[in-house]
Amino acid sequence: MSDAPADLRAAFLARGAEMEAAYPQMFRADWRTRAGTIGLIGGALLVYVLGLYDLEFSPSVIFHGMWRLADIVGLMLPPSPGTWDRFLLYLDALGQTLSIALLGTLAAALLSVPFGFLAARNVVANGILHVLIRRSLDTIRSIDTLIWALIWINVVGLGPFAGALAIASSDFAAYAKLMSEAIEAADRRPVEGVAASGGGRLTAIRFGIVPQVLPILASQVLYYFESNTRSATIIGVVGAGGIGLHLSEAIRVLEWQETSFLILMVLVTVAIIDALSGRLRGAIIGRR
Amino acid sequence: MPRTITIPPDAQLEPLLRGYRSAVAAKQRRLLLGIAILTFCVIVAGAGAEVDADKFFSGIGNFGDYFDRLLLLDSGERVWTDPAEWFWGIHRWTRLLGETLLIAYVGNLTGTLGAFIGCFLCSRNLVRSAPLRMVVRRILEFCRTVPDIVFALIFVASFGLGAIAGVLAIAVHTTGALGKLFSEVVESIDMKPVEGIASTGGSWFAQVRFGVLPQVLSNFASYALLRFEINVRGATVLGVVGAGGIGQDLITAIRQFHTSDVSAILLLIIGCVMVIDAVSERLRHRLISQERRT
Numbered sequence: 001m002s003d004a005p006a007d008l009r010a011a012f013l014a015r016g017a018e019m020e021a022a023y024p025q026m027f028r029a030d031w032r033t034r035a036g037t038i039g040l041i042g043g044a045l046l047v048y049v050l051g052l053y054d055l056e057f058s059p060s061v062i063f064h065g066m067w068r069l070a071d072i073v074g075l076m077l078p079p080s081p082g083t084w085d086r087f088l089l090y091l092d093a094l095g096q097t098l099s100i101a102l103l104g105t106l107a108a109a110l111l112s113v114p115f116g117f118l119a120a121r122n123v124v125a126n127g128i129l130h131v132l133i134r135r136s137l138d139t140i141r142s143i144d145t146l147i148w149a150l151i152w153i154n155v156v157g158l159g160p161f162a163g164a165l166a167i168a169s170s171d172f173a174a175y176a177k178l179m180s181e182a183i184e185a186a187d188r189r190p191v192e193g194v195a196a197s198g199g200g201r202l203t204a205i206r207f208g209i210v211p212q213v214l215p216i217l218a219s220q221v222l223y224y225f226e227s228n229t230r231s232a233t234i235i236g237v238v239g240a241g242g243i244g245l246h247l248s249e250a251i252r253v254l255e256w257q258e259t260s261f262l263i264l265m266v267l268v269t270v271a272i273i274d275a276l277s278g279r280l281r282g283a284i285i286g287r288r
Numbered sequence: 289m290p291r292t293i294t295i296p297p298d299a300q301l302e303p304l305l306r307g308y309r310s311a312v313a314a315k316q317r318r319l320l321l322g323i324a325i326l327t328f329c330v331i332v333a334g335a336g337a338e339v340d341a342d343k344f345f346s347g348i349g350n351f352g353d354y355f356d357r358l359l360l361l362d363s364g365e366r367v368w369t370d371p372a373e374w375f376w377g378i379h380r381w382t383r384l385l386g387e388t389l390l391i392a393y394v395g396n397l398t399g400t401l402g403a404f405i406g407c408f409l410c411s412r413n414l415v416r417s418a419p420l421r422m423v424v425r426r427i428l429e430f431c432r433t434v435p436d437i438v439f440a441l442i443f444v445a446s447f448g449l450g451a452i453a454g455v456l457a458i459a460v461h462t463t464g465a466l467g468k469l470f471s472e473v474v475e476s477i478d479m480k481p482v483e484g485i486a487s488t489g490g491s492w493f494a495q496v497r498f499g500v501l502p503q504v505l506s507n508f509a510s511y512a513l514l515r516f517e518i519n520v521r522g523a524t525v526l527g528v529v530g531a532g533g534i535g536q537d538l539i540t541a542i543r544q545f546h547t548s549d550v551s552a553i554l555l556l557i558i559g560c561v562m563v564i565d566a567v568s569e570r571l572r573h574r575l576i577s578q579e580r581r582t
Contacts (some may be wrong), residue, residue, distance in 0.1 A: 013441055041504070046393060048393070051394040052392060052394060055390060055394065055450075055532070056385075056450070056451070056452065058479060061447065062452075065443075065452070068445075068446040069446040071446075072442065072446055096337060097332070098336070098338050099332070099335075099336030099337040102329060102330070102333045103330065103334065103337050103339065104308050138565075139562075142557070142565070143557070144521050144525045145523060145560065146528055147524070150539065151354070151542070154350075154351045154354055154542070156344060156350075159338055160336070161337055161340060161343065163337070168577055172419045203357075233438070234435045234437040236450050237437055237441070238528060247438060248529070251442060251445060254445070259442070263434060266433070266434070267430070267433050276439070
């Protein structure tokens with residue numbers, strides 16, 4: 001049995017020329033596709049190499065950096081918060097981060113409901129309005145959460161509140177887009193059923209569209225809550241509250257053991273939230 | 289639409305209504321419980337995030353003001369009256385924007401290569417050794433969970449200020465994010481071609497090259513493009529921590545209240561991101577339709 005593949009291979013190789021004559025199209029290289037592929041890969045690599053050159057990559061920089069990085073990783077072990085008080089402070093900041101993520105996600109979800117309906121083609125039939133709303137949502141979406149945080153800090157001052165607002169503003173456009181797509185993909189028949197039995201337009205939306213869209217939105221909200229826990233850790237870097245402030249501060253003053261402890265805290269929290277929300281998501285989608 | 293529905297008498301409706309109520313009662317109880325828990329969480333979170341309605345409503349006026357000021361030049365004129373003054377730094381900004389795109393591109397490609405290598409090593413259908421899969425999986429998970437800004441902060445400390453730290457941060461984060469998606473694609477392939485190559489004596493590499501790659505490549509490319517869109521957005525803020533790109537100028541402008549610069553840079557970023565999104569979306573649709581054809 002174990003010899004069979006080897007035999008097959010040997011037999012094939014022995015009759016190679018014959019095979020090639022019998023099935024020419026199997027052996028002929030398709031030069032046009034191949035040139036296209038090679039050209040594409042070559043072009044991508046060329047830009048890559050030029051990019052490395054332009055960004056001033058050099059072996060010595062990489063080597064020294066790696067050396068220093070290994071040094072830092074060595075200094076990070078073992079992770080430790082320093083003092084007990086510090087640990088409590090970090091826990092408080094972590095709670096703040098979670099609060100920011102929760103509030104930001106929920107506010108974004110609530111805000112996105114009206115916009116989601118407005119951006120759906122089967123709710124608002126006006127073409128110009130549709131394009132206008134979609135484009136403004138795209139504009140909001142293309143600004144990073146961190147930039148939103150910087151802008152909100154100018155408005156409500158430093159602190160976690162600015163962070164929650166930043167997450168809400170950058171996410172709500174993403175939800176509204178998802179939601180409008182879910183609404184457009186919704187089945188028309190329940191709506192027609194409600195209309196046929198004498199329901200008004202609002203009743204049709206409530207009993208015809210909402211039950212179809214809600215599970216999708218709820219599972220997306222949970223998914224975004226996970227990803228926002230991660231985003232919320234970084235907006236502290238610019239002063240918008242949460243654990244990111246301590247993290248960037250620890251790195252700035254080169255307290256590497258604290259840095260690794262903080263990263264560890266974030267990793268554990270994110271893992272717990274992933275597990276919880278995975279379960280909740282399953283329950284929400286499965287129940288209906 | 290003429291309504292010709294006759295509503296049945298109350299006596300006839302009563303049992304129907306009762307049936308409906310008892311059918312939805314359990315669901316409603318669960319919903320109410322969920323809402324109660326959520327409300328509790330929101331109140332706790334509101335305290336935690338120092339939500340202050342007063343500050344918000346007095347601040348919301350500032351928000352309008354702020355956007356108003358974004359469109360004012362230093363001279364007090366509206367920005368569109370003097371585009372040359374508004375975009376005075378266009379040469380520097382386009383160069384920085386180019387650098388941002390390059391950081392995203394180089395980081396994305398490096399990360400894609402890392403994910404490409406990693407994903408085969410942690411796929412259940414290609415690697416028998418459970419410990420190897422486990423180790424690769426954990427590494428990818430770590431790369432994915434730590435935000436790219438945190439990597440950027442650490443890399444700035446070790447590689448110095450500049451684009452190199454940004455590229456590496458994006459590369460590491462992309463490796464983690466794409467590695468997971470790639471391995472999911474690899475685990476859902478049709479194993480028959482792989483078995484065919486194994487049965488004719490092909491090595492593991494031959495199995496991957498001729499059995500797996502043709503099935504997954506278009507999917508990989510489409511995921512990598514999607515990630516590129518995300519990374520362009522991410523690269524615009526790397527400068528905030530000193531890791532190169534246009535973020536540095538943006539944060540300086542915001543911090544020093546050069547409001548017309550802020551709006552000019554934001555407009556450049558938004559335009560750039562939209563163009564990249566549109567191009568990459570088109571490419572992705574082509575990839576998907578190509579896959580359907582074959």
